[in-house]
Structure formats: structure tokens, C-alpha cells
Amino acid sequence: xxxxxxxxxxxxxxxGDSSHLEHLYLAACALQSTGNMPAYGFIATIFFSCLxxxxxxxxxxxxxxxxxxxxxxxxxxxEPDAEVELGTFWHSQFHLRRTxxxxxxxxxxxxxxxxxxxxxxxxxxxxxxxxxTAEDAPPTANYNLEITFxxxxxxxxxxxxxxxxxxxxxxxxxxxxxxxxxxxxxxxxFENCGLWKSLDALDLIFFARNGFLFxxxxxxxxxxxxxxxxxxxxxxxxxxxxxxxxSSAPQIEPHRLRMVVRKEDLFSRSAHKDTTGCKTVxxxxxxxxxxRLPWPVLNIVRQDSFDTYRRVFTFLLQLRRARYLLERLxxxxxxxxxxxxxxxxxxxxxxxxxxxxxxxVTDLVLRPLTAVLRRDLGKADDVDGMVATHxxxxxxxxxxxxxxxxxxxxxxxxxxxxxxAVKFSRVHxxxxxxxxxxxxxPGRGGRRRRRHRGHDSSDEDEEDAENEGSxxxxxxxxxxxxxxxxxxxxxxxxxxxxxxxxxLNRLSAMSDEVRGLVGFVKEGLRGVARAGVMPHxxxxxxxxxxxxAGWNGPT
Numbered sequence: 001x002x003x004x005x006x007x008x009x010x011x012x013x014x015x016g017d018s019s020h021l022e023h024l025y026l027a028a029c030a031l032q033s034t035g036n037m038p039a040y041g042f043i044a045t046i047f048f049s050c051l052x053x054x055x056x057x058x059x060x061x062x063x064x065x066x067x068x069x070x071x072x073x074x075x076x077x078x079e080p081d082a083e084v085e086l087g088t089f090w091h092s093q094f095h096l097r098r099t100x101x102x103x104x105x106x107x108x109x110x111x112x113x114x115x116x117x118x119x120x121x122x123x124x125x126x127x128x129x130x131x132x133t134a135e136d137a138p139p140t141a142n143y144n145l146e147i148t149f150x151x152x153x154x155x156x157x158x159x160x161x162x163x164x165x166x167x168x169x170x171x172x173x174x175x176x177x178x179x180x181x182x183x184x185x186x187x188x189x190f191e192n193c194g195l196w197k198s199l200d201a202l203d204l205i206f207f208a209r210n211g212f213l214f215x216x217x218x219x220x221x222x223x224x225x226x227x228x229x230x231x232x233x234x235x236x237x238x239x240x241x242x243x244x245x246x247s248s249a250p251q252i253e254p255h256r257l258r259m260v261v262r263k264e265d266l267f268s269r270s271a272h273k274d275t276t277g278c279k280t281v282x283x284x285x286x287x288x289x290x291x292r293l294p295w296p297v298l299n300i301v302r303q304d305s306f307d308t309y310r311r312v313f314t315f316l317l318q319l320r321r322a323r324y325l326l327e328r329l330x331x332x333x334x335x336x337x338x339x340x341x342x343x344x345x346x347x348x349x350x351x352x353x354x355x356x357x358x359x360x361v362t363d364l365v366l367r368p369l370t371a372v373l374r375r376d377l378g379k380a381d382d383v384d385g386m387v388a389t390h391x392x393x394x395x396x397x398x399x400x401x402x403x404x405x406x407x408x409x410x411x412x413x414x415x416x417x418x419x420x421a422v423k424f425s426r427v428h429x430x431x432x433x434x435x436x437x438x439x440x441x442p443g444r445g446g447r448r449r450r451r452h453r454g455h456d457s458s459d460e461d462e463e464d465a466e467n468e469g470s471x472x473x474x475x476x477x478x479x480x481x482x483x484x485x486x487x488x489x490x491x492x493x494x495x496x497x498x499x500x501x502x503x504l505n506r507l508s509a510m511s512d513e514v515r516g517l518v519g520f521v522k523e524g525l526r527g528v529a530r531a532g533v534m535p536h537x538x539x540x541x542x543x544x545x546x547x548x549a550g551w552n553g554p555t
Contacts (some may be wrong), residue, residue: 087299198297199374209367209370213246353514
């Protein structure tokens with residue numbers, strides 16, 4: 001009879017860093033493993049008696065969302081309730097208390113389930129915020145209030161380790177509360193807080209799920225871009241435009257939509273030349289669409305994920321800008337066969353490339369990943385699982401859409417090709433206007449004036465290519481200037497054939513550069529895919545092989 005009390009005395013006399021409850025648990029495990037059953041039964045009974053007291057504040061937290069005033073409780077509150085921001089409540093209001101050494105301030109048997117204890121209590125508080133009235137508050141379920149020695153070590157388990165028996169019982173005790181409240185919160189978020197509706201809205205706005213609506217918005221932006229309207233940066237007019245476009249979509253609440261241009265002087269006139277708002281697709285990075293989600297949904301779709309949503313929207317808008325300009329190009333009525341051949345070849349190659357990228361991003365990345373997101377969100381156990389699912393979705397979208405850090409050179413190569421499409425449109429339009437002016441204005445002086453203006457346009461394009469036509473260090477940083485640069489040996493008195501030769505040379509140079517950039521993008525994709533980092537990029541590389549090999553891609 002004395003030996004069990006000696007074991008208890010050693011535990012009480014221990015003044016180590018661990019609590020007495022921790023020592024009782026470890027002693028019960030050790031005594032059972034050595035076959036000292038009388039001492040094991042005595043220590044285990046005392047352990048469960050102490051455990052009953054320890055679990056009271058945990059049960060209060062998990063069932064009512066209340067934190068006891070004790071300073072050493074497992075859960076700590078970051079900010080007072082009055083100061084909490086509802087949109088970040090789930091991530092900033094409560095956290096697990098840790099020791100100065102970084103370990104959890106709890107016995108070792110609590111560590112495996114500590115995160116679920118925190119999640120369950122937060123779910124209760126979250127539901128109270130969503131359902132503030134007493135009749136809507138989370139009901140108190142008929143849970144098993146205590147864990148006893150008889151519940152854990154029932155007959156037939158004599159040979160099972162005490163550790164396994166207790167952890168299984170403790171896990172059931174935690175899971176019963178966690179599953180009940182988490183299921184109710186998930187159902188409320190899906191059915192009453194508009195989580196599915198908000199995800200549909202983000203898909204429509206940023207991922208162009210409805211091509212007609214995206215085209216309507218893009219066309220309105222491009223028209224103002226080409227006009228270089230003085231009111232372009234008016235956030236009220238921009239917001240009215242985007243709200244009008246999406247007003248027909250039932251998934252979108254128009255009052256939550258905003259659109260702004262971050263750089264105010266992007267399309268204003270400067271001296272005798274326009275600024276470069278309409279000369280590259282880079283300017284579209286300044287167009288920013290915002291959709292304000294309800295605060296409960298913001299706890300799932302975190303604010304920092306909107307950077308990826310906006311970057312995907314910008315990328316799709318840039319691709320659409322290039323195709324918008326290319327589709328509106330038409331050859332001269334009397335264009336020579338050589339000019340027509342180069343014109344159509346370059347236009348078709350640029351349309352093919354942009355079409356392949358658009359098809360890859362929308363059909364092979366965004367649609368499948370969005371479907372997987374919905375499936376996994378429906379299977380998530382709790383809010384933490386839903387947050388992790390959406391965060392993983394954002395990471396995959398960023399990488400698969402060529403927006404990750406590792407794929408930055410490839411993305412720059414794509415943007416350079418899109419900028420070449422814009423330059424091609426400007427060069428062709430300038431040449432077509434010049435040729436039309438020469439036809440309608442007879443006489444040498446008229447031709448001289450038209451040629452002089454054509455040279456000014458060339459100078460302007462050449463300066464733009466040097467300053468912002470491509471990103472420094474990108475594959476196209478040296479070639480963009482040569483594409484639009486003037487050939488030596490021409491002045492205002494050259495013959496018509498010289499102008500046509502210069503135009504043909506520019507198109508040929510652009511065609512060569514596009515061919516080189518497409519090869520760079522293709523080989524870069526293959527290199528990343530073969531390294532095993534992102535094998536899905538091999539599909540895009542194979543699609544880029546299609547031009548000139550019997551498969552021309554979408555146009």
C-alpha cells in the first residue's frame with residue numbers, strides 16, 4: 001500500500017517545468033508499462049480526477065466560446081472584442097498560448113488536439129457574431145461532460161497501452177464538440193452568408209467565366225484607352241461602367257464593385273505627344289477592379305489573395321487587348337503580294353499565340369482549378385480547412401497562370417509578344433493612314449507632308465520602345481527598338497517604293513522577333529516542366545509547337 005503513495009509523493013515534490021497533471025499522465029503510462037498494476041490504477045485514478053478540473057475551462061471555451069480569467073489558459077485573446085475587425089476575426093482574434101521557448105502551454109497529451117480546441121471555440125464565437133440573438137445562439141448539445149477511468153480502461157483493454165486508450169478517448173471527447181459546431185458554422189456560411197455566391201462573383205469578374213461580360217468590360221476600357229479620354233481616371237465613371245456591365249449577373253451585387261486607375265496621368269496628353277497609355281499592354285496593370293466581399297466570406301477568402309485575382313484579371317485583359325487590336329487590322333486595298341504575305345503571316349501568328357495562351361489560362365487552368373476548389377470546400381471539416389483549401393487554390397492559380405516568381409522570365413516573354421502586337425497595330429495603322437493621305441493629296445508637297453508625319457510617328461514609336469516597350473533584362477529588351485526603328489537612308493523626299501520597303505522591313509523584323517520570343521517561351525516552359533517542378537506546363541509547350549505543324553490553335 002505504501003509504494004503507490006511514494007510514487008505520488010515524488011510527483012508532488014517535482015518542481016520541474018511540466019505541470020503535475022503532465023507528471024501524473026507520464027507516471028501512469030510508465031507504471032502500466034512496467035506491470036505495476038496497483039500503482040498504475042492508483043495514479044491513473046488521481047490523474048482522471050485532476051483531469052476533470054483541467055477540462056472545465058476547455059469545455060467552457062469549446063461550448064460557449066468564453067475564456068476564463070486565468071492567465072495560463074491554453075487560448076489567448078489578441079484584441080478586445082470591441083476592437084476586432086470582423087473581416088480578419090478568424091485569423092487575428094484568438095491564438096494558442098505558448099511558452100517563452102515556443103512550445104504550447106499545455107500538457108503533452110493536449111498538443112495533438114490543441115488546434116481543434118482553438119478552432120471549436122472560435123467557431124462558437126463566429127456563430128455568435130453571425131447570430132447575435134439568444135434564440136439563434138448555438139445550442140448546448142448533450143455531450144459527455146467528463147472522461148473517467150472506467151470510460152478509458154474498460155474490460156477487455158488490459159493489454160492495450162494506456163497512452164493509446166487515453167488519447168483515443170480524449171480525441172473522441174474533443175471531436176464530438178468540434179464536429180457539431182463546425183458543421184453548423186459551415187452550413188451557415190454556405191447557405192446564409194453567400195459563400196458560393198461570392199466565389200461565383202469572383203470567378204465572373206476576375207477569371208472571365210462569362211466571356212460576353214468580360215468582352216463588354218474590356219471593350220469599354222479599350223475605347224477609352226484609344227481615345228485617351230481626359231476623364232479616364234474618374235473613379236465614379238469607371239465604377240459606373242463596371243457596375244453596368246455586371247448588373248445582369250445574378251451572382252454579383254453591383255454596389256460591391258469598384259474600378260480605378262492607379263496612375264492618374266496614364267492617358268493624358270503631354271506637350272506634342274501622347275503618353276504611353278495606349279502603346280503597350282503594360283499600362284493595363286494600372287486598371288484595378290475591386291469587389292468587396294461580405295465580412296464572413298473575407299474570413300475564408302483572405303484579403304491578400306486578391307493580389308492574385310487582380311493579376312489574373314490583368315493578364316487576361318492584356319491578352320484581350322492584343323487580340324482586340326489585331327482583329328481590327330485590315331490590309332490595304334492595293335497592297336502588294338509581298339506586303340500582304342508578311343502582314344497576314346504576322347497577324348495570324350500573333351492571333352494564334354494569344355489564342356493559345358487564353359485557351360490555356362481559361363480552359364486548362366482556371367476552370368478545372370475552380371471546380372476542384374468547390375469540391376474541396378464542400379469536403380472541408382471546418383473553417384480552417386476551408387481557408388487552407390482556398391489558399392492552396394490561390395497558390396496553384398498563381399503558378400499555373402505563369403505569374404509565379406520562378407516563371408517571371410516566361411511571363412515577361414509573353415508580355416513582350418503582346419507588346420509587339422500593339423506595335424504592329426500602330427505601325428500598320430500609321431502606314432495605312434500615310435498611304436491614304438498620299439492618294440487623296442496629289443502633288444509632291446502633299447506627299448512630303450505625309451512622309452514627314454510618318455517619320456515623327458516612327459521616332460515616337462522608337463522612343464517608346466527604348467523607354468517602356470519591354471522590361472529591362474527581358475528577352476525582347478534589345479529587339480523591340482530594332483522592330484520600330486527607322487531604316488537609314490530615307491528622308492522626306494524618298495519615293496513611294498522606299499516607304500513600302502521600310503514598312504515591309506519593319507514587319508519582317510517583327511515577325512523574326514515574334515518567332516524568337518515564341519521559341520524562348522516554349523523552351524522555358526519545357527525546361528521548367530522537365531525539372532519536375534510544374535509538369536503541367538508541358539501541355540502549354542506542346543500547344544505552342546502547333547503553329548506551322550498542322551495545328552494552329554484557337555484564333
